[in-house]
Amino acid sequence: MTVVSLASPRRAANRRRRAPQIIEAAARVFAERGFHGATTQDIADVLGIRQASLYYYFSSKEEALEIVCLKGVEGFFEAGKAIAAGPGTARDRLSLLINSHLSPLIDRADFVRVFQRERQHLPAESRKRIGRWSRGLERIFEDVIKEGIAKGEFRADLDPRMATLAILGMCNAASSWYRKENAPISHIAAEFTRLVIDGLDKPAAGRSPRHR
Amino acid sequence: MTVVSLASPRRAANRRRRAPQIIEAAARVFAERGFHGATTQDIADVLGIRQASLYYYFSSKEEALEIVCLKGVEGFFEAGKAIAAGPGTARDRLSLLINSHLSPLIDRADFVRVFQRERQHLPAESRKRIGRWSRGLERIFEDVIKEGIAKGEFRADLDPRMATLAILGMCNAASSWYRKENAPISHIAAEFTRLVIDGLDKPAAGRSPRHR
């Protein structure tokens, strides 16, 4: 009978260290050239290994894309749900949502970018699964906005769907310019929040600030 | 000596009718699958002709992409410049800019989408040329916002660069959802404008509306 050798701690650790490097390289290359524009050779070049060696870590290019996309959304949804269900005014929670939506750019920009732009090229199965999360996140924003309207914090004549799409579009776009602009995420989030809540307009003189 | 026969009106007209169809098919396919994900066979299928026949109309797939991208920006910049230089308050002009930026979605959505997402795959030469237009458009928005601040219409504590990127991101994102949402462009533009100028916040009771 075959003795199934338990993976030794050290071996498992090695692999656990290597696999993420492979996926990070894939994320970088996919982010730069797009899924179909990138070759597995490009990924191997980043790592300094042979193209075929990659297939020890994933069994197809599409699987690599799926792993990258998963890392691009994971956390997003849970964090959002917690914020939406948490305490505070709709304003407060919307502000936190914007922050939470932007902060993965700090350390996972390539993953987020790939998730945003390349998930359409996933095989139907995983695309649907990931699409569900995405729509879930939309709803979280939309519900907070609706609540804000219902509670009289936000304008009643607002189209909450449009507002949601506007805010998400604004945040998502940041993934494509935030490197070039080198503004800290905290600043971007603060400006976005203020813009969304108060607008560009200057309050007329002699009035007290509405909040804060 | 060779007699160069002038293109007959009818023939020229035929070609003038056909070439745009070819490019429209390319736009559709590029928009759907991305430049590298799309094959020339896909384009030919839309038109019901053979793959090789396309090369009568363009000399490479990249050239087709360039033509599509050009149709995706043409007009944008001129229209924006005219609005920015025109009459009205900064508020008014910003509103017009948002409108003008969204309206090509009505009849050129695929072209706009391809311009936004696939222009990175153009050869260096044309990518730079098109990038220049794009940055020009950013400046138009940014200048109007700066003017609004200078004239006291907009908040003085605003970061005009962030505001510009926020507004453009918001508008550009519309190309990826406006078909599904079936809201008329005029409504989207109106909601976006209001959001950007006034924000989500409900003015405190007892105050007069700030404008309009």
Added chain:
DNA sequence: AATTCCATCTATTGAGCTATAGAAAAATAC
């Protein structure tokens, strides 16, 4: 009717890419 020109077709080349098979080397265990 003969000729010229246009649009599309058939056929094919050649390059580039993913993925597999099996060998080699490196790391780890006994």
Added chain:
DNA sequence: GTATTTTTCTATAGCTCAATAGATGGAATT
């Protein structure tokens, strides 16, 4: 230090795709 397991390598099969060359049929021209 020998055996085992993990990781990477070489080699290549098999496919897809962009692009070229030259033929064909029909419309327009003379």
